[in-house]
Amino acid sequence: MKKIGFFQLNSCSGCMFAVLSSTIFLDLLKSADIRLFRLISDVQTEDQFDVVFIEGGVTRNEEAALLRRLWTEGAKIITLGSCAVLGGIMSHSPNMHIDPVNKFVDPYATLPGCPPPQQLLGNLLMSAIDGIEFKLPEKNVCSECPFAQDQTYDVEITSLNALHPPKSCFLSEGILCLGPITRAGCGARCIKGATPCDGCLGALDRNLPSALANLFSVLKVSDSIREYAAIAFRYQKPELKFK
Ligand code: SF4
Ligand code: SF4
Ligand code: SF4
Structure with a gap:
């Protein structure tokens, strides 16, 4: 035993x-x-x-x-x-x-x-x-999301919170969702519960700052959203090193 x-x-x-x-x-x-x-x-x-x-x-x-x-x-x-x-x-x-x-x-x-x-x-x-080897999924949350086919990066992101259950991908409704860079395995449970993904399973490529930089380079994020860094780094604080 x-x-x-x-x-x-x-x-x-x-x-x-x-x-x-x-x-x-x-x-x-x-x-x-x-x-x-x-x-x-x-x-x-x-x-x-x-x-x-x-x-x-x-x-x-x-x-x-x-x-x-x-x-x-x-x-x-x-x-x-x-x-x-x-x-x-x-x-x-x-x-x-x-x-x-x-x-x-x-x-x-x-x-x-x-x-x-x-x-x-x-x-x-x-x-x-x-004693069987345990492996984490190598896909992102979008791969488990019922709204993946509606995903578009063309809409300006103006909100961090959903005020109602989504009718389509949160990103296409202008709401920030970290599903594209977050590791799968939860069955997109937050999205199904009307909440965007804030990345609790961690970045799929294990390098959160570079994954976020890639995502934010293709998203149009409104200047009105100032607190998105708090969402993006909720589960993993970036290591800041100053010389
Ligand atoms: S970005 Fe969010 S809402 Fe859109 S497909 Fe991915 S997990 Fe689903
Ligand atoms: S926050 Fe966690 S549980 Fe919720 S959708 Fe994202 S990875 Fe899944
Ligand atoms: S806050 Fe930490 S200990 Fe509590 S459920 Fe989340 S991961 Fe687990």
Whole structure:
């Protein structure tokens, strides 16, 4: 039986609740030795893990040291959610500096999303049970969107929010949607819920600034939208380096 731990760093517990609500979690309970999951159990064994799932980003030296210890002891580290993978929405806190987990250790597998989509999460949990390699989709959100055939970049983007469910692609209605540069896997759940994609699954080519630069080079974005950078970098703050 694989020895598994679920660790929470600086996070909102949303990813762990997504794990708990996954139908695959029941299989995991039967077929794995879950040694640590503070959200649901006081039973804690702090050592000897084969696989650990990490939710949340890193702020303290002790958290970085914990990750390094788990890694050097041979645990496969799986980062769960946009905070652990990208820094996430938590990294915008004015009171603390948050780094993604991969700044300290080399994850065996990663699953972004805020929270991660259930289908991919189920595949990831299965991979922890069976040792099957987990792979993220190599398509964008538009590939799963019912409005993909209406997509056009010719309309001026004048809004960041949808006031009503879309009748066609958000971009063709003048509303910013990051579906073209965002990794698929959620089934375009926000668009189906009448909200444009703000990129929680991360950039498909893993380089968000260059993906955004390419997208914004073909979009006509109105000067009236001043806060679009806050949407574009919601889950992954750009690293600014000044000389
Ligand atoms: S990725 Fe989203 S759901 Fe998961 S811990 Fe961070 S804020 Fe919460
Ligand atoms: S840009 Fe947004 S609304 Fe348009 S096809 Fe892509 S995901 Fe769908
Ligand atoms: S549509 Fe975009 S923001 Fe919404 S879940 Fe999918 S990737 Fe995340």
